[in-house]
Amino acid sequence: MNAKASKTHVTCIEPAYYEAITEAIRKEAVQILKDETVVGVVGYLPGRRKGTASPALVTTAEEAGKLIFSPACVNNLSVYLTKAKKGVLKKGKVGIVAKGCDMRALAGLITESQLQREELFIIGVVCPGVYGFGAERTGTLTEANIARKCRECSVHLPDGADVAAGTHTELADLTPEEAEEMARIEAMPQAERWAFWKEHFSRCIRCMACRQVCPFCYCEQCLCDKNRPQAVESSPRPAGNMAWHLVRAMHLAGRCGGCAECERVCPMDIPLNLLNRRMAKELKELYDFEAGLNPVEKGPLNQYKEDDDQSFIK
Amino acid sequence: MHAETKQHDFEPKIVAFVCTWCTYAGADLAGTSRMQYPSNVRVLKFPCTGRIDPVFILRAFQKGADGVLVSGCHPGDCHYMAGNFHARRRFAAFRALLSFVGVDLNRLQFSWVSAAEGGKWVDVVTELTERVRTMGPMPEFKELEHEEQWSTFAGASADKVLNSPELKEAYDSIG
Ligand code: SF4
Ligand code: SF4
């Protein structure tokens, strides 16, 4: 696959673009199910309401012919292959439809020995973007309804996938809203930063949707659920919330693939991806680590160098 | 004879998380050598800095610490070979996170103190204690401990205040 050469910039992405991807995914999924390369394919089926899509595991060629890809395919499907969602992988090789940002999660899970590359058939999507939360679902993707993460996407091309569906197309002139927001917070005086996050965290209802949806939150027992000894207060009160959010950000540091699923599912609109991005930025600066499309031997907090920075240590 | 003790308006609570092999022995040496250092510090002993989870630091702040010290063996001296190397990366990341959410990093000190460095222990602890003393008490985490969800809403921007008449009535009837 070499789509780089033919990259185009447009102001809106028509439904036809997604239909072409849909066709390619169907063809591939039907094929690998027919020749028994895989026992199932995790992909998207049309949702019950117009303009929506649901994650689905299809196991027959007939079902695979109904798979879709549209800007409503927001979910990061890699979560279904983790220990937290037991059972899907047990029987053999599995196919999975993955956007670039989902592939970073697959790569991270392989790095952490949670998945094996040989057990996956990755149908990569050359993804121009998906709908933002609450945005208008018109079928056409524009600057007005694209997700925040997609504005700054660096993984439109699913390099490393077994096959890629789509031709490289991007929306032109997107402002990096999230990066600007992060810079704005960093420029605040310290007390204001505390007030900003305190207000956000205090709204958290501890529904744990952000944890459920995260491919990297696969621990069988979360530290934040333990009560003997209790590290983090589990009721939704400001103190426990602050601790939960700091622990979450810490536990995802150096692992998070930036799919922003946590932020998407948060019913209280807490900008979780800002924390993820801040940690990613730090690990890039300190240890030159960036979550990528291909597995690495070890994450940045699972390794060290003897001459790592220690200017903050006396 | 006791050394002359000065009276201060504010005695900060300092919590020190130390490893048993180096810093704890260093602090012990300071003690057996009868060196003086502020009694503000409460020492908690761990097998290794690698065992000191960032959540311990949060917990200390929540439960009333005004300053926290984390100290262990110098790089290369770790009893478990690499515990302090891993800790170094983890704490570098944790500092960035704390700073991003608005915690003053002057309240958090990291150091390497070996079993032979009783003098360095005294210096580190004294310096942190005096620094935190001039900064005053740390209110942020302690305030959170005493707040409920709705108490922060009261101070939030107008559109986020829970102020439907029904809620107000229910709230007032609690008395
Ligand atoms: S971040 Fe990139 S790969 Fe992920 S949904 Fe957005 S455009 Fe697609
Ligand atoms: S922390 Fe959020 S953005 Fe990162 S991998 Fe998990 S769900 Fe995705």
Ligand code: SF4
């Ligand atoms: S999804 Fe949002 S409200 Fe729910 S626990 Fe996570 S941050 Fe809190």
